[in-house]
Amino acid sequence: MILDGKKTSELIVKQVAKEVSNLPEPITLAIILVGKNPASQVYVKNKIKACNEAGIGVKDYRLDEKATQKEVLQIIHDCNKDVTVNGILVQLPLPSHLDQDLIINAIDPKKDVDGLTIINQGRLFNGMEAIIPATPKGVITLLQKYFIDISGKNALVIGRSNLVGKPLALLLLQKNATVTVAHSKTTNLKEVAKRADILVAAVGKPNFVTGDMVKKEAVVVDVGINKVEGKIVGDVDFQEVKEVASYITPVPKGVGPMTIASLLENIICCYKMQVKDRELLN
Numbered sequence: 001m002i003l004d005g006k007k008t009s010e011l012i013v014k015q016v017a018k019e020v021s022n023l024p025e026p027i028t029l030a031i032i033l034v035g036k037n038p039a040s041q042v043y044v045k046n047k048i049k050a051c052n053e054a055g056i057g058v059k060d061y062r063l064d065e066k067a068t069q070k071e072v073l074q075i076i077h078d079c080n081k082d083v084t085v086n087g088i089l090v091q092l093p094l095p096s097h098l099d100q101d102l103i104i105n106a107i108d109p110k111k112d113v114d115g116l117t118i119i120n121q122g123r124l125f126n127g128m129e130a131i132i133p134a135t136p137k138g139v140i141t142l143l144q145k146y147f148i149d150i151s152g153k154n155a156l157v158i159g160r161s162n163l164v165g166k167p168l169a170l171l172l173l174q175k176n177a178t179v180t181v182a183h184s185k186t187t188n189l190k191e192v193a194k195r196a197d198i199l200v201a202a203v204g205k206p207n208f209v210t211g212d213m214v215k216k217e218a219v220v221v222d223v224g225i226n227k228v229e230g231k232i233v234g235d236v237d238f239q240e241v242k243e244v245a246s247y248i249t250p251v252p253k254g255v256g257p258m259t260i261a262s263l264l265e266n267i268i269c270c271y272k273m274q275v276k277d278r279e280l281l282n
């Protein structure tokens with residue numbers, strides 16, 4: 001069965017739009033894009049479109065490829081101070097002359113819609129209230145919307161990035177899965193994969209997960225976005241694996257739209273944290 005990220009995300013966007021329309025004030029996301037990376041431009045365009053659909057305002061900062069660290073930091077500091085800006089998103093990757101860690105961690109954690117500051121990552125690690133990175137959050141939401149049991153299952157996450165693999169492993173652990181994280185140095189991946197009831201691929205390699213790696217009736221989630229001969233494909237060989245899996249996400253229309261829907265939810269989470277803060281101070 002297909003885990004339909006597109007349909008599920010459309011329902012979430014509608015819910016967010018309703019919630020936004022009931023808020024006492026408008027909410028706004030600041031998006032900072034440095035340079036002209038074609039994939040980043042497409043991602044930013046999609047994020048702006050989703051914000052428009054949900055009634056969320058956007059402050060769109062486009063900086064030259066050669067923008068200095070100081071210029072980027074100045075925009076972040078201004079947005080941190082601006083009470084009309086509720087979320088700040090720095091589109092990654094940044095050009096190599098910029099210090100990504102420094103820039104991300106300059107964002108006020110209560111405006112960190114991508115959940116990438118060390119504060120939000122530390123909060124997630126500790127099981128505290130946190131802004132969760134949109135892709136792992138979207139994966140968990142999709143599994144939950146299809147009533148897929150996570151508790152007690154063997155879950156394998158292939159990939160250990162701070163953006164996807166590590167936070168997703170923590171979320172699955174919070175949901176009481178027995179979690180294994182595989183990476184480029186993992187040996188006998190096929191054997192490890194064969195034991196997984198839930199298998200998530202976040203590798204960045206087209207058709208990396210093949211049918212013979214998947215346990216019968218496993219749930220397979222494909223996070224990968226790869227361009228092959230002008231077409232977008234995932235990390236999972238969909239044709240092979242769909243014959244073995246009980247549930248599988250397609251690419252496109254799987255995790256991608258769930259990521260955008262989760263980003264919108266995160267903007268509301270940020271707004272609510274800011275309101276709580278204001279109330280505490282008054």
Ligand SMILES: NC(=O)c1ccc[n+]([C@@H]2O[C@H](COP(=O)([O-])OP(=O)(O)OC[C@H]3O[C@@H](n4cnc5c(N)ncnc54)[C@H](OP(=O)(O)O)[C@@H]3O)[C@@H](O)[C@H]2O)c1
Nearest residue numbers: 135159160161164183184202203204223224225255256259
């Ligand atoms: N759908 C969405 O919305 C969305 C959002 C974000 C990312 N993505 C996509 O998801 C994929 C992963 O993204 P990412 O940012 O996590 O990528 P990343 O930072 O490049 O991480 C890739 C991970 O895969 C591991 N890996 C590489 N080769 C492997 C191998 N042969 N066997 C096992 N593991 C291997 C790497 O291991 P090491 O740590 O050992 O190097 C690394 O941990 C990409 O295709 C990306 O475009 C999609």
